[in-house]
Amino acid sequence: GQQVMQIPQYQHVQEGEDFTTYCNSSTTLSNIQWYKQRPGGHPVFLIQLVKSGEVKKQKRLTFQFGEAKKNSSLHITATQTTDVGTYFCAGPGETSGSRLTFGEGTQLTVNP
Amino acid sequence: KAGVTQTPRYLIKTRGQQVTLSCSPISGHRSVSWYQQTPGQGLQFLFEYFSETQRNKGNFPGRFSGRQFSNSRSEMNVSTLELGDSALYLCASSYLGLAHNEQFFGPGTRLTVL
Numbered sequence: 541g542q543q544v545m546q547i548p549q550y551q552h553v554q555e556g557e558d559f560t561t562y563c564n565s566s567t568t569l570s571n572i573q574w575y576k577q578r579p580g581g582h583p584v585f586l587i588q589l590v591k592s593g594e595v596k597k598q599k600r601l602t603f604q605f606g607e608a609k610k611n612s613s614l615h616i617t618a619t620q621t622t623d624v625g626t627y628f629c630a631g632p633g634e635t636s637g638s639r640l641t642f643g644e645g646t647q648l649t650v651n652p
Numbered sequence: 653k654a655g656v657t658q659t660p661r662y663l664i665k666t667r668g669q670q671v672t673l674s675c676s677p678i679s680g681h682r683s684v685s686w687y688q689q690t691p692g693q694g695l696q697f698l699f700e701y702f703s704e705t706q707r708n709k710g711n712f713p714g715r716f717s718g719r720q721f722s723n724s725r726s727e728m729n730v731s732t733l734e735l736g737d738s739a740l741y742l743c744a745s746s747y748l749g750l751a752h753n754e755q756f757f758g759p760g761t762r763l764t765v766l
Contacts, residue, residue, distance in 0.1 A: 571752050582742055582757040583695070590752065628695065638683050638749040639708040642695040 542567050544631050546643030554651050559616040561646035563629035570632055572605055572612045573640065578625040586614075586627075619650050654679065656745050656758035664764045670731040673761045675743035677724050681756070683707075683749025684726040686718060689740040689760070698741075701726050702749045730763075738765045 543566040553559050563572065571590045575583035587596055589605035589612060596603045602615045616623055626645040633639035657676045665671050677684050685708075686698040697710040701720035718728040724745075730737055740760045746753040 573754070575757075582759050583744075585754045585756070588752060588754065630695075632752070633697070633708065638685055638702075638744075638746045638753055638755060639697050639700055639710075640685075640695075640755065641697070642687075644694045 542631070542633065542641050544629060544641045544643040546629055546646055548646055549644060550647050550649075552649045552651065553619050555621060556618050559619050559623070559648055561614050561627050561629075561648075563612045563614075563643050565610045565631050567631075568609050570609075572609075573630045574603060574612075574614055575628045575630060575642075576625050577628065577645070581625075583628060616648075619648070621650050621652055624648060624650050656743060656756050658741075658743055658758040658761050660761060661759065662762045662764075664766065665733050666766050667733055667735060669733050670729065671733060671763060672727055672729050673741055673743075673763075675726045675728075675745075675758055677726070677743075677745030678756055681745035681747050682724055683746045683753070684720055684724065685744045685746075685749075685755065686726070686728050687742045687744065688712075689742055690738075695742070698728065700749065707749065733765045735765050738763060 573588045574586040577583045594605040600617045626647045628645045629643045630640040659674045683702045685700040688696045700708040704720045715731045720726045742760045744755040744757045746755045
């Protein structure tokens with residue numbers, strides 16, 4: 541079945557450093573979504589990418605969708621302590637409906 | 653608009669018991685999905701309900717079941733609990749449950765099986 545893989549599993553950075561997490565799908569995706577889960581919290585939707593090669597920015601966060609629509613990345617510039625959490629990518633299932641297949645997530649810690 | 657609510661927030665059960673978890677979606681949302689989150693397996697899809705019908709089902713045993721009511725509220729039930737069922741159970745609602753719809757997650761129910 542469909543698999544979504546994400547690396548790295550953990551990332552520790554000093555405040556001000558950049559951070560990148562990568563997501564790869566075993567199948568072509570119609571879209572990819574990114575979620576953030578703060579420690580003790582629940583996943584919160586960040587963004588959705590739909591087009592091949594699409595790049596979207598949200599302040600210090602840059603999201604990219606690969607040309608083949610099988611990979612994606614999230615890059616954070618100059619991390620802050622508020623960026624702490626686990627970042628998940630998720631792709632729609634192979635059947636209709638809102639089923640999402642999540643990557644394992646990248647847990648980001650930021651040292652002040 | 654109120655967010656997704658889940659009750660109870662915490663549950664402690666013993667092996668062999670059964671449990672029912674409840675989820676109230678955002679008003680107007682018709683799709684409710686359930687996910688199990690564990691440290692080892694991450695976020696795993698359980699099932700999705702849309703207009704009172706199960707539309708998708710993940711790879712979980714038949715001990716896991718659910719339903720949706722006419723007001724879109726949903727419940728999931730786990731029977732004959734096992735230690736491995738200890739997890740955070742999250743429900744997510746979306747407007748029409750389409751593949752490109754953003755999903756809104758509730759705070760989750762933390763289930764501990766002793």
